[in-house]
Amino acid sequence: MMTVRPAMLALFVGMALVTYLPRMLPLVVLSRFRLPPLVLKWLSFVPVSVLAALLAKELLIGKEGLALPPAHPQLLAAIPAFAVAAFTRSLMGTVLAGIAAMALLRLVL
Numbered sequence: 001m002m003t004v005r006p007a008m009l010a011l012f013v014g015m016a017l018v019t020y021l022p023r024m025l026p027l028v029v030l031s032r033f034r035l036p037p038l039v040l041k042w043l044s045f046v047p048v049s050v051l052a053a054l055l056a057k058e059l060l061i062g063k064e065g066l067a068l069p070p071a072h073p074q075l076l077a078a079i080p081a082f083a084v085a086a087f088t089r090s091l092m093g094t095v096l097a098g099i100a101a102m103a104l105l106r107l108v109l
Contacts, residue, residue, distance in 0.1 A: 070109050077101035 035043075059075050061067060069076045081098035084090070 073102065073105040073109055077105055 055078070059078050062072055067075070077098055078101075080101045081094050084097040085094040088094070
């Protein structure tokens with residue numbers, strides 16, 4: 001029979017709380033208030049901004065600083081992926097376009 005050490009159980013419970021509370025508390029607190037339309041509009045841009053920041057770092061910055069093609073083909077592969085995303089709004093299409101573009105670039109370069 002497997003036993004659970006109290007220290008490990010406390011560690012997992014602590015990790016769950018640290019992950020869950022920052023997500024749950026704003027929802028619980030803000031659900032009790034009616035937010036102004038300007039705040040709601042501002043909040044709608046947060047996910048796009050976070051994604052753009054993550055993508056910009058991955059696409060533009062390499063080990064030595066600014067990474068440009070052809071040494072950094074990810075930036076070139078992102079162009080068709082962005083185009084598919086803009087025109088189709090399809091996550092699957094965007095991912096497939098990015099994978100295909102990267103595979104083609106690795107084959108050519």
